[in-house]
Amino acid sequence: xxNFAIFLVMLLLGYVIGKINELNHYKSIRxxxxxxxxxxxxTYGKKKVFxxxxxxxxxxxxxxxxxxxxxxxxxxxxxxxxxxxxFYESLIDRARREAALRMKTEAxxxxxxxxxxxxxxxxxxxxxxxxKKGIGSIEVLAYGTALIEK
Amino acid sequence: MILTNLESVPxxxxxxxxxxxxxxxxxxxxxxxxxxxxxxxxxxxxxKGYTELLHESRxxxxxxxxxxxxxxxxxxxxxxxxxxxxxxxxxSELFVYGTAVKVE
Numbered sequence: 001x002x003n004f005a006i007f008l009v010m011l012l013l014g015y016v017i018g019k020i021n022e023l024n025h026y027k028s029i030r031x032x033x034x035x036x037x038x039x040x041x042x043t044y045g046k047k048k049v050f051x052x053x054x055x056x057x058x059x060x061x062x063x064x065x066x067x068x069x070x071x072x073x074x075x076x077x078x079x080x081x082x083x084x085x086x087f088y089e090s091l092i093d094r095a096r097r098e099a100a101l102r103m104k105t106e107a108x109x110x111x112x113x114x115x116x117x118x119x120x121x122x123x124x125x126x127x128x129x130x131x132k133k134g135i136g137s138i139e140v141l142a143y144g145t146a147l148i149e150k
Numbered sequence: 151m152i153l154t155n156l157e158s159v160p161x162x163x164x165x166x167x168x169x170x171x172x173x174x175x176x177x178x179x180x181x182x183x184x185x186x187x188x189x190x191x192x193x194x195x196x197x198k199g200y201t202e203l204l205h206e207s208r209x210x211x212x213x214x215x216x217x218x219x220x221x222x223x224x225x226x227x228x229x230x231x232x233x234x235x236x237x238x239x240x241x242s243e244l245f246v247y248g249t250a251v252k253v254e
Contacts, residue, residue, distance in 0.1 A: 010192050018194035025195075046229070050160035058153040058230060060208065064201045066187060068194030091194075098196075117155050123234045125200060125242060137187065137197055139204060139242075141232055145154045150161070 014069030022090060029097050036104045041144065045116030056145040057110060061102025064125060065095045066137040091138060096120060099142040112146035119143055151216045152226035152253065159226050159253045166252035168222040173214030175207045178241040204234070204242065211246040224250035 050056065067088075074087040099120070107115050121141040152159055187197050219227050230248035237243050 014192050014194065021193065021195040045156055047157050049158050050156075053160040055152065055162075056154045056156060056160035058155060060232075062201060062204055062208070064197040064204065066190040066194055066197045068190075069192045071194065072191075119155065119231070121232050121234055123236060123242075125236050136191060137200065139200070139234060141204075141208075141234060143155060143230075143232060145156050145160070147160055 010069045011073060014071070014073075018068035018070055022094065025094055025098075029094065029101065032101050032105075033097070036101065036108060039104050039108055039112065040114045041100060041104065041118045042114060042116045043118050045145070048116070050116075050147060052150065053113070053147040054150045055148050056116075057148070058143060059103050059106040059110070059112070059115065059146045060141065060143040061099045061104070061106060062139060062141040063095055063098040063102065064137050064139045065091060065098070067091060067135055088135070092122070092140075095138050095140040096122075096142070099140040103142040103144060107144075107146035110146055111148055113149045114147050115144040116147060117145055151219065151224075153212070153216075153230060153248070154226070154228055155230045155248075157229050159228060159251075162226075162253040164226075164228070164251045164253050166224075168219070168224050168250040168252070170247060171215050171218040171222070171224075171227060171250045172245065172247040173211040173216075173218065174243060174245040175210045175214070176237060176241060176243045177203055177207045204244065207242065207244040208232070208246070211244050215246050215248065219250035222250050224252055226251050226253045 071087040227248040233245040
């Protein structure tokens with residue numbers, strides 16, 4: 001009985017605090033994306049030769065976002081019945097946008113006009129030992145070359 | 151040392167080509183940060199400790215790659231790629247590789 005009570009408390013905590021964290025994070029993401037929207041992120045450019053720019057430098061941004069209990073349980077249920085795991089979609093979306101924003105911020109500080117050949121790397125980190133299957137946290141790394149004008 | 155993930159360096163020409171250089175680190179977390187991560191796995195949110203760890207690992211790997219390139223006499227590394235993987239719980243490997251070249 002007490003085990004079930006602990007489970008419910010963790011679920012509730014996960015849901016409430018997780019939801020609040022997520023909403024605040026999204027608000028912050030939207031604000032910063034608005035400020036940096038004039039700095040384009042371009043995914044081509046690897047084989048192009050750029051003559052009009054003074055230099056290019058590697059800029060990176062990364063973030064690690066933890067899974068919460070509510071998402072983990074939700075995903076476990078969906079793993080039984082199948083379908084889109086909407087619980088993880090917001091986690092991955094937040095992480096990707098945050099990593100891209102950090103890369104853009106670093107490029108902006110160097111006075112870049114555009115970031116070319118942007119690539120993303122995603123991986124999961126750790127996870128609870130044993131207990132339930134599920135991801136622990138996800139890391140997203142975004143990197144590209146910042147073009148600094150002459 | 152110029153670093154870029156393009157195949158050429160903007161505004162410069164590649165004159166010599168030295169081959170692949172790489173750098174990697176494996177870092178483990180200490181108990182304090184891992185405990186916080188355990189708590190955060192209930193409520194979610196960013197794991198600043200891990201982000202910092204990976205940021206440091208990345209910088210360390212890039213330094214090792216740069217040292218290897220300097221050893222060849224290169225002054226730029228092009229076509230850089232990253233690979234991350236989790237080794238055991240709380241330890242992650244970051245691998246960085248690229249091609250060392252001389253530009254002017």
